[in-house]
Amino acid sequence: MLTRLAFIGLALALFLPATAQEVPPADPAASPPSAPALEAPLGAVQRPAPPPPPARKFDPMPVALLQGLDKVTARTSTFEAPVGEPVSFGQLTLLVKACQKASPIDPPESAAFLDAQEKQADGTVVAVFQGWMFASSPALSAMEHPVYDVWVKDCRKSDSKTRSSSKP
Numbered sequence: 001m002l003t004r005l006a007f008i009g010l011a012l013a014l015f016l017p018a019t020a021q022e023v024p025p026a027d028p029a030a031s032p033p034s035a036p037a038l039e040a041p042l043g044a045v046q047r048p049a050p051p052p053p054p055a056r057k058f059d060p061m062p063v064a065l066l067q068g069l070d071k072v073t074a075r076t077s078t079f080e081a082p083v084g085e086p087v088s089f090g091q092l093t094l095l096v097k098a099c100q101k102a103s104p105i106d107p108p109e110s111a112a113f114l115d116a117q118e119k120q121a122d123g124t125v126v127a128v129f130q131g132w133m134f135a136s137s138p139a140l141s142a143m144e145h146p147v148y149d150v151w152v153k154d155c156r157k158s159d160s161k162t163r164s165s166s167k168p
Contacts, residue, residue: 056106057103059103061083061101062158064081064096064110064112064154064155066079066089066094068150072147078153080156081095082096083096083098091148093125096113096115097115100155109135110134111133112155114133114143114150114152115130116128116129116145116150128143128145129144138151
């Protein structure tokens with residue numbers, strides 16, 4: 001039974017190019033020798049590299065469906081936010097700058113670029129979050145706030161009849 005090192009040594013001896021003893025001595029007047037090309041073992045089939053996966057296509061949507069959690073009251077709210085229009089959730093002002101959804105033939109994914117600001121008690125406005133949020137991976141780019149959590153659920157073509165809902 002061959003040990004692992006003996007097997008690796010045997011494999012290297014069989015598949016690596018010739019050793020330095022078989023290379024003719026270098027002529028100082030000649031150009032430096034090039035490295036020997038690695039050859040495939042006899043009988044090996046060389047296959048071309050697989051093509052890269054096709055790029056996913058995302059379609060822009062005019063409305064983002066967001067869900068928010070008020071950690072103090074433990075209530076969740078689902079609400080729609082039209083792209084480019086500010087929406088309030090508690091003390092937060094949310095502005096969706098872009099909302100994109102994967103085409104129907106791709107795996108489901110919705111992503112929104114969100115800008116969240118909080119109005120402080122003294123009237124100042126503080127930026128809380130700015131970046132892309134993904135519906136399939138809300139923890140990938142999460143808004144970290146001590147009172148509120150907001151995440152993207154979906155991107156839609158138009159407003160639905162219900163503007164918001166709340167679960168007690």
